[in-house]
Ligand code: SF4
């Protein structure tokens with residue numbers, strides 16, 4: 001795809017990287033087959049191809065609107081699209097660059113900024129999130145239906161087998177997962193135990209950084225990643 005990046009980014013490291021990625025996209029749309037948001041919403045602007053086009057326009061200096069930002073916000077950054085792209089487009093890296101540009105050129109309302117700041121602060125803090133979730137479960141009967149359905153019931157994890165195998169595998173406990181779905185890692189531990197591998201959670205590893213990075217608190221996300229590397 002031909003690109004002509006705007007002066008504000010053309011000669012930066014991010015600009016050169018984004019341009020190289022954009023030029024690989026041939027707009028074939030194969031990636032739409034594995035994009036969950038496109039599958040659910042059916043709008044090309046909520047597909048990787050559409051988002052790539054929106055980011056290209058933003059990087060070329062076209063006006064950026066709240067709708068542009070909304071379509072990028074809806075991206076889960078799951079990178080499933082990369083698995084079906086015949087051209088090897090590094091969508092995940094492009095969306096990191098594109099989000100930072102779009103964020104800098106738009107302004108969110110005060111409520112949205114507050115809720116995003118609260119998410120960036122609270123979600124990576126495992127104990128704080130667990131306490132907030134516990135309070136939410138207590139208050140659940142009093143909440144309106146729209147909020148009620150967002151609070152999942154408590155799930156008890158089945159026993160985690162003791163470490164007894166020579167072969168070991170490390171796993172992250174994660175930030176929200178211990179409170180929301182503790183059964184996931186425990187189930188993986190039991191499956192691996194059956195095939196002779198002991199699964200061990202890395203103590204004190206905390207959040208992998210994705211939450212804050214993808215909320216566009218990129219420096220804070222990098223701090224989480226550095227702490228994670230040290231813990232590993
Ligand atoms: S599959 Fe790859 S080349 Fe085709 S539209 Fe999607 S990102 Fe672009």
Ligand code: SF4
Nearest residue numbers: 035075076078079081
């Ligand atoms: S990262 Fe996931 S949600 Fe975002 S465009 Fe790719 S497949 Fe879709």
